[in-house]
Amino acid sequence: MYKNLTEYIRALEQAGELIRIPVPVDPVLEIAELTDRQAKQPGGGKALLFEHTGTGFPVLTNLMGSERRICMALGVERLSEVGERIESLFSDALRPKAGWMEKLRMLPLLGEVAQWMPRNVSRKGECQQVVLKGEAADLSKLPVLKCWPHDGGRFVTLPLVHTVDPETGVRNVGMYRMQVFDPRTTGMHWHRHKTGERHYQEYRKRGERMPVSVCLGGDPVYTYCATAPLPDGMDEYLLAGFLRRRPVELVECLTNDLRVPADCDFVIEGYVDPSEPKAVEGDFGDHTGFYSLKDLYPQFHVTCITHRRDAVWPATLVGIPPMEDAWIQLATERIFLAPIRLAVAPEVVDLWMPPAGVAHNLAVCVIEKSYAGQAFKAAHALWGAGQMSFNKFLVMLSAEDAVGVSGEGYREVIRERLHRFDPTRDTLFSRGVLDVLDHSSPQLGFGGKLCLDLTRKLEEEGGERPRREEIPVEVVWDDFVESAGLEFEDLVWLAAGNTDPGRDVSVTSAGVLRLDARFKPSEVERGWPNVVTMSPDVIERVDVRWSEYGFSGEPLPSPSRRYQSLVRSGSAKL
Structure with missing residues (x-):
């Protein structure tokens, strides 16, 4: 592995994963704006090394902000290698030993x-x-x-x-x-x-x-x-x-x-x-x-x-997803899937936390289903396990519907399964701990949870529902959100962030799952936070200095411009 950060930087540069910024850049806001533009490029962009910061120390950002860079940081070709090592280790350690000779063969592993x-x-x-x-x-x-x-x-x-x-x-x-x-x-x-x-x-x-x-x-x-x-x-x-x-x-x-x-x-x-x-x-x-x-x-x-x-x-810079932390989360998914299967829910085949769900707001779980109610059983197990206890919205899928699918590919599986979704029987509402950073819950760190069971239904569960043309899900938005022209991932981010399942989600008399994803400053005593965007003067400064930084061509667009219509006040709080 790497002796220090300088050695890792050298490896990034040799791999074409690093951009050096050779001119002075201000650690107050300017580095962040350049990092945000790079982090939101397809695949996570490049790592940035700011060589002149006014302090004598260079600054490295977005260092693990792509699948390739997180693999380099962990010393693997693919993230699943780590999970496979863990699974092999646990399997060898836990397998019943037939006799003394086989037990002795475990000694090298213990060493x-x-x-x-x-x-x-x-x-x-x-x-x-x-x-x-x-x-x-x-x-x-x-x-x-x-x-x-x-x-x-x-x-x-x-x-x-x-x-x-x-x-x-x-x-x-x-x-x-x-x-x-x-x-x-x-x-x-x-x-x-x-x-x-x-x-x-x-x-x-x-x-x-x-x-x-x-x-x-x-x-x-x-x-x-x-x-x-x-x-x-x-x-x-x-x-x-x-x-x-x-x-x-x-x-x-x-x-x-x-x-x-x-x-x-x-x-x-x-x-x-x-x-x-x-x-x-x-x-x-x-x-x-x-x-x-x-x-x-x-x-x-x-x-x-x-x-x-x-x-x-x-x-690192955090803010509206996707950011560097999405790639770190991807590594965690791959590494800790084996322990989840072994210690928490053996039916789990895969777990995906889309970047729009900011780790704790939304997760998709694939299970090997063999009996009625198993999706809800797995949901309860996950909601009681470590940092998965902070999860707010959990979507359950059957393994047979997800063969050969991973990551973003689950979107289409979910979309298709929602055509057979019956909110009156396929939802599990619960309450429990939430991440302290969840701003939608009425109580700090405690609020509603919702599991959508999109697995194939067994006879004991009423069987598969016929596919219907309309998806029985309705999301209510503020007018300024509807007119903002946001992409699908942005809407998922807003809906998951602004919604407490216990207060804002209900099943209507017509059998439709209704989510109230509006901003609700009056519903939370501690206050409702503003959306994170960069100030216009810093955006303009970076645009003007673009070629000075060493970049060619037109400046990468500032991601903040796309979200400025969501900003509701001139402070951090609405």
């Missing part, structure tokens, strides 16, 4: 697993070549991006946040955005459902400061693993070792007792004091395509910054 375990080393790491303490540990010297006009400030968007459980000592590496408040303080965006928040509460109970170290860069597989939906208590660096086929070497931090990968580009050491008041964090243009609004979160205090001499600052 291979041991080789993936992270290893502590006593030397200093490459990440500690430059050490900044005291006043020199200044976040304002780093090229932290401001991504969208109404963001509350600059945000670290690809941090690997290291914490440990104070009771067990088990490490967690999560990705939680960090708003820079001042040169030595940031917010720590720990949602109530996340492991970092659980560790924070444990330290609060003990009345102790919580050591926290934040890494950026290094082998890009670390960045992926920090996003992976691992069970609480499983070390992300074990997954990284499995993907790299070699262990992660960890060095001790300089101002706390945490350990971090030796080959990262940056390490920001510090602490969170659970006894001090939380700070107002946000607004932030989020991966939902809407702003996540201001709320209270813990404060992270910087005690030391270290970095490589040739450090590169990695950053």
Whole structure:
């Protein structure tokens, strides 16, 4: 795999997957606008390396924003390779052993697993070549991006946040955005459902400061693993070792007792004091395509910054899909399908989370169906499993209708099956946890869920319904949405984002499933967020500078122009 981010950049360039921007570009909004234009190109465009950011550090964006680049980051030719390795490993480990000889044959496999375990080393790491303490540990010297006009400030968007459980000592590496408040303080965006928040509460109970170290860069597989939906208590660096086929070497931090990968580009050491008041964090243009609004979160205090001499600052941009996170989500689908089958729902054949569903709003599940009610059984199982518990809309298909189909191909299967859909019998309404970033639910992090059973119906379920000409689904839009000329994927994104199944979805007396996808600022006490778009002056600036950046031809159109008619106010909140 890669020794550092610079080596990955070199590989991207050799593969024709990188564009260098050799002129000064402002980390405030300008980098984001260029990244958005590139990320929304067919297939995810190219990675961008901004060589002059006014800080002495280059910035790399869209680094995993295509199927080829996420495969390169994970060291595979195709994403399914990782899932196949996991499935083979589990199958070999769980298969009943006939006798002692067969059990002995498992020893090499156990040895291979041991080789993936992270290893502590006593030397200093490459990440500690430059050490900044005291006043020199200044976040304002780093090229932290401001991504969208109404963001509350600059945000670290690809941090690997290291914490440990104070009771067990088990490490967690999560990705939680960090708003820079001042040169030595940031917010720590720990949602109530996340492991970092659980560790924070444990330290609060003990009345102790919580050591926290934040890494950026290094082998890009670390960045992926920090996003992976691992069970609480499983070390992300074990997954990284499995993907790299070699262990992660960890060095001790300089101002706390945490350990971090030796080959990262940056390490920001510090602490969170659970006894001090939380700070107002946000607004932030989020991966939902809407702003996540201001709320209270813990404060992270910087005690030391270290970095490589040739450090590169990695950053990601989120907003209206598709973005880089859609390709990271694709990797997660392929990698974690095997564990879902083995541990959660063995009937699952495939799982697809379309980019328009922003990971948690919409998922399509294909099952091998053999008995009545199995689609709803699988839905309940998935809604109780890890990050799938945040899912809001779940569509179930039969494997026989999806032979040879994957990804976007499921759209046509769904469209055809909706002609046989009976909303009065083929819907399952439920309630449960939702992602805190879901803005449609009346209660924060809790709301409605809906499963559409589009599987083939068995005799016990009333049998297959005759195909009818009209699809029994109706979506109600605001007038300004109907006149916006949006594409199908945009409408799916808006409908899934603006709809709470418990409040906004019903089956009419005529047997039609009706979704109220309008903006509803009066329905949510915390406020309804605005759609994320770039400011006109930044769009114009990028258009004017296009050839200066080194691009030829006409400027790529700004994606924000297409969505400006959806913006309902001059702030993050309607």
